[in-house]
């Protein structure tokens with residue numbers, strides 16, 4: 001049986017009304033915008049299951065828009081997302097059926113000012129907790145409860161040890177680490193959850209490693 | 224030091240001469256690897272958010288309304304300040320106005336602390352502020368109480384549930400009320416032997432309560448359920464402080480609550496399809512808000 005932290009019970013502090021439909025939704029899109037990493041000019045939210053049925057009633061639409069603009073689940077500006085978004089980016093909400101996924105799932109397609117686009121999918125799994133389940137076509141599992149580093153790199157021997165060595169040089173302790181890939185020998189995504197914050201310099205350094213295409217950093221959820 | 228139930232915690236505290244708060248603190252330090260200062264600082268922040276949501280919520284005219292409900296906390300609070308008599312007394316009326324205030328802030332997309340959930344977020348702030356006023360408790364004491372409330376909730380989550388979707392409203396409002404009652408008794412220096420009677424009494428009083436939100440929104444009946452949650456904790460605190468006990472121990476009540484929750488059909492577990500959600504008026508609201 002699980003031992004719950006007192007902060008699982010008292011907390012999170014959040015913008016209402018619903019931990020799963022509001023706070024969880026904001027967390028998903030916040031992480032999505034971080035993962036995309038570019039400045040977003042257009043976004044499409046495809047809502048599945050309970051999200052598609054009740055998103056307006058619970059303010060999931062505002063939460064999703066807020067998260068995309070970098071506003072966190074406990075930031076009072078969330079309520080005014082529709083006002084803040086004006087002139088900043090184009091958005092669209094669509095109800096869809098994504099098949100056998102968690103009932104509170106959203107697929108977010110983001111387009112940058114340079115015309116690049118990316119897709120991130122995530123689910124709100126209850127109590128304000130959220131997980132990212134897909135980045136483009138690769139299945140992942142990221143919950144943002146730790147400081148999280150995501151790397152996209154070439155799937156070849158030695159990459160993982162190079163990256164973890166580089167982190168140890170920066171005195172960053174890895175709590176958990178997982179590697180995901182689409183096709184053997186092509187792209188891989190590594191998700192590293194760390195006990196320490198990762199500085200801009202460290203990120204740059206990691207990115208300079210040969211075979212690393214991209215590094216993304218998601219600071220620990222707004223606690 | 225992770226224990227499965229309250230009786231093992233009580234024994235451990237007695238053997239080691241710890242208060243329930245000291246136990247909660249060491250539990251959290253070892254589980255989350257945070258320092259004492261980090262934990263207390265975070266709880267102080269939560270307490271501030273709770274107090275702010277009460278303040279915001281009492282300004283009823285501001286911040287719009289819900290999809291169904293109007294904001295009423297301010298009116299209830301005013302009625303406690305007026306020279307008229309209140310049927311349940313000034314202290315009680317003020318306390319429920321605090322609970323309503325937080326709940327109404329939540330509904331109108333304001334900032335709250337889920338405790339244990341957003342739907343039941345008014346209970347702990349309502350009870351805590353009321354006790355602070357009546358007994359002149361310090362904020363530090365309230366922070367200790369929040370940790371105690373967290374431990375109570377963690378026991379319920381572990382052995383039953385704190386989610387309406389799993390265990391019905393007894394698991395949400397019932398648990399919030401039990402957490403507030405036990406924490407309240409702790410803050411009033413009641414001996415650890417008696418503290419959990421408050422938890423048992425509150426849970427028993429709401430045993431079997433279903434989760435039936437109209438149109439699936441956390442508004443009706445949730446707004447007023449927060450008021451009963453507050454009142455339930457306060458009366459339990461008074462009963463225990465005058466020597467009453469629960470004949471059935473807390474741990475067994477939690478187990479019973481779990482079994483009752485398991486027997487609940489899904490229409491009574493947050494799907495918005497049973498209970499008052501399934502009345503003529505409930506269905507009318509659903510259509511009005513979401514269309515056919």
Ligand code: SF4
Pocket residue numbers: 342343386387388391392393395396433434435436440441442443444445448493
């Ligand atoms: S009725 Fe359901 S949604 Fe409303 S407070 Fe109770 S458990 Fe929460």
